[in-house]
Amino acid sequence: MASLFGGSTGATPDQRQQAEQIKLQVQQELAVAGAQQLINKITDNCFTKCVTRPGTSLGSSEERCLSQCMTLYMAAFDQTSKSYVARVSRERAGNGAGAGVSL
Secondary structure: OOOOOOOOOOOOHHHHHHHHHHHHHHHHHHHHHHHHHHHHHHHHHHHHHHOOOOOOOOOHHHHHHHHHHHHHHHHHHHHHHHHHHHHHHHHHHHHOOOOOOOO
């Protein structure tokens, strides 16, 4: 019997293609959820740090603080992501599981 996600015996090419499409869709949905979570975290953290007295509008110093906070947060996330991808690539290359990806 064919498994939806596995490389089982008896799976037709259509079933394998459908399984790959489902895996890709799940990966894309997880990526979107991760991005939404990151944006929410940035918003919460930067708002807490920069807006000490909420009102009807933001002052120029609050706007600057929010802009800098979000920029730094995204830069840190970007650097962390690049380091993680590089590490995984090195580990895969070291284990013979695939070629490394240079960043």
